Amino acid sequence: MGNDGGSIPKRRELLRINESEAQVNRSKLSVKLDSWYYCSISEEPLRYSEGTIVSDYRGRLYNKESVLKHLISKNKDLPHLKSLKDLVELRFCFKDGKISCPINKDIILDLDGKNDIPAFVYLVPCGCVVSGKIAKEITKLKSKPILCPVCNQPFEHTNVIPINPSNTTDLESRMARLRREGLSHNLSRRHKKSRPHEGSGEPDTPKKRVMKAEKDAKLICLS
Numbered sequence: 001m002g003n004d005g006g007s008i009p010k011r012r013e014l015l016r017i018n019e020s021e022a023q024v025n026r027s028k029l030s031v032k033l034d035s036w037y038y039c040s041i042s043e044e045p046l047r048y049s050e051g052t053i054v055s056d057y058r059g060r061l062y063n064k065e066s067v068l069k070h071l072i073s074k075n076k077d078l079p080h081l082k083s084l085k086d087l088v089e090l091r092f093c094f095k096d097g098k099i100s101c102p103i104n105k106d107i108i109l110d111l112d113g114k115n116d117i118p119a120f121v122y123l124v125p126c127g128c129v130v131s132g133k134i135a136k137e138i139t140k141l142k143s144k145p146i147l148c149p150v151c152n153q154p155f156e157h158t159n160v161i162p163i164n165p166s167n168t169t170d171l172e173s174r175m176a177r178l179r180r181e182g183l184s185h186n187l188s189r190r191h192k193k194s195r196p197h198e199g200s201g202e203p204d205t206p207k208k209r210v211m212k213a214e215k216d217a218k219l220i221c222l223s
């Protein structure tokens with residue numbers, strides 16, 4: 001009885017350890033997955049199917065609508081998001097209802113959330129999303145300019161943005177360099193100085209920004 005009594009708790013303990021490890025792993029994956037499923041501003045589900053996902057220079061994902069609300073509200077929580085120039089609209093490709101790399105057909109994101117997520121990136125300025133492996137191969141090429149394998153727009157190897165990266169040191173350096181050059185994340189030139197209260201109907205008002213954003217919205221790539 002003593003032996004049995006002693007062995008059972010040990011097994012339970014082991015089970016508990018295994019359970020907690022599994023839980024830890026699950027929660028790590030869950031955090032990682034969350035950044036793919038939920039808008040980093042509103043925490044609402046990301047609306048991939050509507051093609052309205054944007055990203056900042058740190059590779060975070062947002063519903064465009066939520067960012068527009070943020071810009072209009074002039075909320076200072078995210079000081080790096082002051083204008084649509086601080087964002088790039090992403091162009092995802094879908095295959096069988098899953099987001100996939102248009103070049104190597106790797107499934108990037110299973111919308112059912114079953115899988116771990118391989119590294120992938122988007123290119124600036126075009127916003128095309130491809131597998132990280134593909135981007136690595138392309139940027140190794142010596143040809144100049146480097147062309148986006150999806151839309152053929154030229155891009156520089158420094159403008160390959162990992163999505164939801166674990167480390168943003170390189171991205172911070174890139175942004176600091178762009179700022180020094182007077183450029184925004186989307187590579188358009190920053191305004192010198194705007195006159196916010198002149199009331200002249202200049203296109204820098206939030207409403208105008210929203211209208212411009214809608215006008216500039218691009219269709220998602222559906223395959």
Ligand SMILES: [Zn+2]
Pocket residue numbers: 123126127128148149150151152153
């Ligand atoms: Zn492209």
